[in-house]
Amino acid sequence: MKFLTILFAGLAVVFVSSCCSTESRARFISAMNDLKEAHFELQKYGAFTNQFRDARVYTFTNRLTIDGTNYQFEFALFSDEFRERGLLTITTNGILVWIDNKQGFMQLGRQRFFPPGF
Numbered sequence: 001m002k003f004l005t006i007l008f009a010g011l012a013v014v015f016v017s018s019c020c021s022t023e024s025r026a027r028f029i030s031a032m033n034d035l036k037e038a039h040f041e042l043q044k045y046g047a048f049t050n051q052f053r054d055a056r057v058y059t060f061t062n063r064l065t066i067d068g069t070n071y072q073f074e075f076a077l078f079s080d081e082f083r084e085r086g087l088l089t090i091t092t093n094g095i096l097v098w099i100d101n102k103q104g105f106m107q108l109g110r111q112r113f114f115p116p117g118f
Contacts, residue, residue: 024081028088031055031077032108035090038075048075055079060089064097066105071097
């Protein structure tokens with residue numbers, strides 16, 4: 001009986017932690033989609049509307065050079081959830097970039113879809 005109680009408690013901890021991780025990833029995917037939508041609106045209409053539900057997208061015109069590649073940013077996303085961890089951005093050619101407060105620059109896409117901790 002004691003074994004079953006410990007097993008059940010362990011499974012409950014795993015379930016709760018996976019739900020929190022899934023929720024955080026879902027919010028991150030939503031944030032990436034908001035940035036892509038703003039990028040496409042700007043490309044198609046020459047302007048974008050900031051109608052996003054959980055975050056605020058703003059223009060971010062910084063330039064970053066890493067390993068000889070220039071990244072010209074177009075938008076960044078402001079969210080209370082990400083503020084302490086880093087900044088989610090998109091470049092003028094549609095590349096999503098995570099700028100982590102501790103680990104620095106990280107291009108999202110082919111090899112890495114989520115930054116550490118998501």
